[in-house]
Structures are given as C-alpha cells and as structure tokens.
Amino acid sequence: MAGRYEQLSCPFCDKGRISCLYFPSQWSVKTKRTKTLPGGGSVSKSAEVWLIQSGCRVCGKSAEEVEKELRKQSII
Numbered sequence: 001m002a003g004r005y006e007q008l009s010c011p012f013c014d015k016g017r018i019s020c021l022y023f024p025s026q027w028s029v030k031t032k033r034t035k036t037l038p039g040g041g042s043v044s045k046s047a048e049v050w051l052i053q054s055g056c057r058v059c060g061k062s063a064e065e066v067e068k069e070l071r072k073q074s075i076i
C-alpha cells in the first residue's frame with residue numbers, strides 16, 4: 001500500500017506546516033472459516049496511519065510533540 005504526502009497545520013501555532021505521510025485505512029476480508037469463529041468470514045479494517053515527518057519550524061515543536069497533540073485533538 002502506498003502512502004501519500006500530506007501537510008497538516010501545526011496544532012500549536014496553526015501557522016507552521018507539518019509534513020506527514022498518510023496511509024489510508026484499508027478493508028480486508030478474511031474468507032477462511034475457522035472453528036473458533038463459526039459463520040466464517042470476517043471483515044476487518046486496518047487503521048489509517050499518519051507518519052509525522054517533521055516538527056513545526058514556526059513554534060519549534062518536535063515531530064513527537066506535534067503527533068501527540070494531533071492525536072489528542074483527534075485530527076489524526
């Protein structure tokens with residue numbers, strides 16, 4: 001699966017641009033029947049993934065801090 005580059009605005013100062021790699025969530029269907037799951041076939045969805053590539057150059061927050069704040073605000 002290929003990711004794509006996205007830019008998010010900084011959650012702290014709203015002026016900086018944060019470079020991210022974004023992988024959209026994907027559906028996968030398991031068709032194999034198992035004894036533990038009668039009825040077989042389950043659909044699972046992988047979570048979307050954001051990889052923060054940079055911190056904020058405007059307010060100086062690190063990539064880790066930016067990622068934590070974006071998750072807290074449910075942006076990613």
Ligand SMILES: [Zn+2]
Binds near residue numbers: 010011056060
């Ligand atoms: Zn900032």
